[in-house]
Amino acid sequence: MSTGDSASGPVRRAGRARGRVLDELVAGLGPITAEDLAARLPEVHVSSVYRALAVLEEEGVVAHVHLGHGPAVYQLAEEADAVRHLVCDVCGLDVVVPSGVFSPLRRRLERDYGFVLDADHFAVVGRCVACARATRRHPG
Amino acid sequence: MSTGDSASGPVRRAGRARGRVLDELVAGLGPITAEDLAARLPEVHVSSVYRALAVLEEEGVVAHVHLGHGPAVYQLAEEADAVRHLVCDVCGLDVVVPSGVFSPLRRRLERDYGFVLDADHFAVVGRCVACARATRRHPG
DNA sequence: CTCATTGCAAACGATTTGCAGAGAT
DNA sequence: ATCTCTGCAAATCGTTTGCAATGAG
Numbered sequence: 001m002s003t004g005d006s007a008s009g010p011v012r013r014a015g016r017a018r019g020r021v022l023d024e025l026v027a028g029l030g031p032i033t034a035e036d037l038a039a040r041l042p043e044v045h046v047s048s049v050y051r052a053l054a055v056l057e058e059e060g061v062v063a064h065v066h067l068g069h070g071p072a073v074y075q076l077a078e079e080a081d082a083v084r085h086l087v088c089d090v091c092g093l094d095v096v097v098p099s100g101v102f103s104p105l106r107r108r109l110e111r112d113y114g115f116v117l118d119a120d121h122f123a124v125v126g127r128c129v130a131c132a133r134a135t136r137r138h139p140g
Numbered sequence: 141m142s143t144g145d146s147a148s149g150p151v152r153r154a155g156r157a158r159g160r161v162l163d164e165l166v167a168g169l170g171p172i173t174a175e176d177l178a179a180r181l182p183e184v185h186v187s188s189v190y191r192a193l194a195v196l197e198e199e200g201v202v203a204h205v206h207l208g209h210g211p212a213v214y215q216l217a218e219e220a221d222a223v224r225h226l227v228c229d230v231c232g233l234d235v236v237v238p239s240g241v242f243s244p245l246r247r248r249l250e251r252d253y254g255f256v257l258d259a260d261h262f263a264v265v266g267r268c269v270a271c272a273r274a275t276r277r278h279p280g
Numbered sequence: 281c282t283c284a285t286t287g288c289a290a291a292c293g294a295t296t297t298g299c300a301g302a303g304a305t
Numbered sequence: 306a307t308c309t310c311t312g313c314a315a316a317t318c319g320t321t322t323g324c325a326a327t328g329a330g
Contacts, residue, residue, distance in 0.1 A: 010283080010284065011283080011284070011330080012284075012285095013283080013284045013285065013328080013329045013330065014285090014329070015284075015285045015286060015327090015328075015329075016285090016286075016328090017285075017286065017287095018285080033319090034319080034320080035319080044286085044287090045286070045287050045288070046319095046320090047286085047287075047288080047289095047320085047321075047322085048285080048286055048287070050319095050320065050321070051285080051286080051321090052285090052286095054321095055285095068262065070319095071318080071319055071320085072319085072320090086249065086253065086255045086257075088255075089258060089261065095253055095255055097249075097252075097253060101245075101248060101249070101252075102245065104244055104245070105241075105242065105244065105245045108241060109226065109237075109241070109264075109266070112237075112241075113226065113235055113237060113269070114268070114269030114272065115226045115228075115235055115266050115267070115268060115269070115272075116266045116267045116272040117226075117264065117265075117266040118229060118265050118266040118267065119264070119265075119266075121229065121265055122208065122262070122264070122265040124249075124257065124259070124262070124264070125257075125258050125259075125261055125262040126249070126255050126256045126257040126258040126259075127255070127256045127258065128254070128255060129253070129254030129255070132254065132255075132256040150308080150309065151305090151308080151309075152309080152310095153303080153304045153305070153308080153309045153310065154304070154310090155302095155303070155304075155309075155310040155311060156303090156310085156311075157310075157311065157312095158310085173294090174294085174295080175293095175294080184311085184312090185311070185312050185313070186294095186295090187295085187296075187297085187311085187312075187313080187314095188310080188311055188312070190294095190295065190296075191296090191310080191311080192310095192311095210294095211293080211294055211295090212294085212295090
């Protein structure tokens with residue numbers, strides 16, 4: 001019970017990929033996909049980007065969100081905390097809103113169904129103002 | 141403006157796949173994936189199942205929902221109308237709730253952000269009662 | 281030296297597509 | 306006969322994984 005950290009896992013050794021990926025995220029590019037990250041880091045292979053992101057997520061430094069049909073986007077966990085994503089299924093626009101907007105639904109789902117909403121891992125899908133307007137079956 | 145239905149598309153000809161797929165859905169299996177559908181129809185290729193489903197959706201007979209990480213599930217549009225899906229990200233359980241549960245959020249998003257929520261195309265993700273309980277980091 | 285980390289290619293699951301042939305009207 | 310539909314194989318997209326080489330401690 002002294003050296004045995006039950007869930008400590010392997011000893012982490014800083015390699016090039018992890019550092020570069022974190023640097024990019026810290027540079028504040030906002031939500032970005034693994035592929036876009038790899039595109040900015042010619043020295044780092046896409047698969048290494050995914051692996052680096054996985055480790056960083058495990059450490060709680062990074063978090064990812066699935067935006068509707070598109071690929072997942074990554075971000076510093078601290079930046080992701082207070083917001084939720086509304087993604088337009090038509091144009092892909094990502095509308096970021098304060099997480100508080102979901103509190104009433106969250107409470108209701110939890111009380112009535114025991115379901116704990118995780119609105120920060122998957123975006124909520126719909127249509128943005130512009131696309132909603134355009135979608136009203138061709139006025140006329 | 142007589143014979144020219146602006147968006148009528150190609151003349152549909154009933155083929156084996158489309159009929160079989162629709163039969164299965166009418167048989168009331170509830171939400172089912174394209175692959176499961178294909179598995180029940182040895183005479184129909186998966187790709188034909190997807191194509192049949194696409195046509196049926198275009199006609200408004202069928203609708204599909206994306207359940208979190210898993211594949212999309214298909215259902216008769218009329219059966220899908222009144223419900224929303226809460227999917228557990230841990231065990232995959234699909235909790236079906238009346239669509240009314242989302243009305244307050246829907247109204248708020250529309251009023252405050254002009255965003256039209258489409259809660260029937262993508263499930264809302266979280267943890268079911270059992271998994272939520274189990275997730276509270278190993279009590280003890 | 282040892283073990284984590286990386287690169288690369290190949291595997292993956294879900295879905296789509298090109299093409300030639302079978303089938304419906 | 307015409308034009309849609311189907312089967313099959315191959316391609317796609319996003320992501321994961323096996324394996325051997327590299328590198329950090």
